[in-house]
Amino acid sequence: MRAVPDDSSPLVFSQARLAEFRSPSPAELEIFSSLAGPVQQIARNRTIRREGDAPQSVYLLLDGWALSSMTLADGGRQILKVHLPGDILGTPSMALDKAAETLTALTPVKLRSVSLSAFGSLFTRAPHMAALMFLSVQQERVMLMDRLCSIGRTSAECRLADFLVHLHSRLNVIQPGIGPRFEHPLTQEQIGDVIGLTAVHVNRVFRTLEDKKLILRDGHMIELLDMPALRKLSGVPSRTLAQDLSWLPKPLP
């Protein structure tokens, strides 16, 4: 990991991700930005942090795709989340001795580290921002719960449909109006590790969805042809954020 001196903009999250996130005030953003280290670049397939390492910081993903994954005793791998720009990586392990998840750059990645002590200071310096973080973690938890349902109780076809719809909707947050087509850097094996299938079976199910005219593929480009049908297939309801967050502490001026 090497520091990149050029980037002086207060790149913390993508603006779009912020909107989803209930707009911290500019003062809070400024605080948060000041907590983060310099922009670092990481090459494709490089490990950002390995499971078992002592967690010392969390990471703001500015650009590129990353994975968080766990390795099982038998050598199997489960991908816990496909991270997009605007995500904060590594927070699940903050309370642990040894990190639970491995963080890997899926594409060339730009990120900034935030030390735990810097993060901790948010709770006294910007309580409203800390509360937003808290809610953000709860959202992540709901996403994990939805995936638990998907993997635990639905067929391979449903799981892949859910994965594609969900990924597409997350991309749409950071690139509004992308339409039904998008590109991704994942191999079929990696997709299998996300939704709990083997690479071979992922391939079969992709074929099925194509045959049903639900999607169209060209290399790593995917087009969702029939979104309503895909959503219905996925089985997991779409979540909407609360409108009324007046119970939160007041934001900084």
Added chain:
Amino acid sequence: MRAVPDDSSPLVFSQARLAEFRSPSPAELEIFSSLAGPVQQIARNRTIRREGDAPQSVYLLLDGWALSSMTLADGGRQILKVHLPGDILGTPSMALDKAAETLTALTPVKLRSVSLSAFGSLFTRAPHMAALMFLSVQQERVMLMDRLCSIGRTSAECRLADFLVHLHSRLNVIQPGIGPRFEHPLTQEQIGDVIGLTAVHVNRVFRTLEDKKLILRDGHMIELLDMPALRKLSGVPSRTLAQDLSWLPKPLP
């Protein structure tokens, strides 16, 4: 739900759960306790809050077992967590419009509600406590991640072993020294809904574990005969909490 006037003790968490939780100071506990409503009793099999309801509070589980679950489009159910005394229920939906999970009393239950606005005040009144809550949610997230691995990448036998070991270790926190035997109120169908199997198959796998002399059953009593073997079967590593949390904000005096 009816209020129970008697219970005047500051029952917030079980002491054991607190220790796991990095000891908030007495002053903080006092604050937290003052935020919660009166003790309520709920009968077995009653719904505490249904998915889709607007989340208005969270719940401190004082006594009894509870479930949080989601219902899928096809009528299937996934149990997201088996809650024990000391757990806080309903927090995942705090950021949502409509609750994602249904909360159900598995046994007769005692709980206290905490309104969202009361909870929110923690962030300004007791930042250290709020940070502990934040970490607690991260731990829950890691547990979900572990379960995702278990359900996504391991066989039925591994999943059941993992479930039993994990449940036993959680019981051991609130009843230290329970030994290898414990009682639980779950039906095999409910266990299946936790680990993503059908009731019939849960039964088959119970039989397998018995035949292998790994466990012993008598009604709803379970004895773990060979903990090391069960742990090894489960495949998911055990997590240890961080020793050094000096990066947190300072506790109230």
Added chain:
DNA sequence: CGTGCACTTGACAGCTGTCAATGCCGGTGG
């Protein structure tokens, strides 16, 4: 022009779900 990785496809096996029947037990009503 090789080499390796990812994708595809087929054949087959095995795990898990489905369906169905039986037994057990506690609760309920007569």
Added chain:
DNA sequence: CCACCGGCATTGACAGCTGTCAAGTGCACG
């Protein structure tokens, strides 16, 4: 007290989904 009943546990038979193994293709890269 006893018969009935519903929920749960158990077991067998069978089907189907998904994993495993293997072979072939195409493409990027050295």
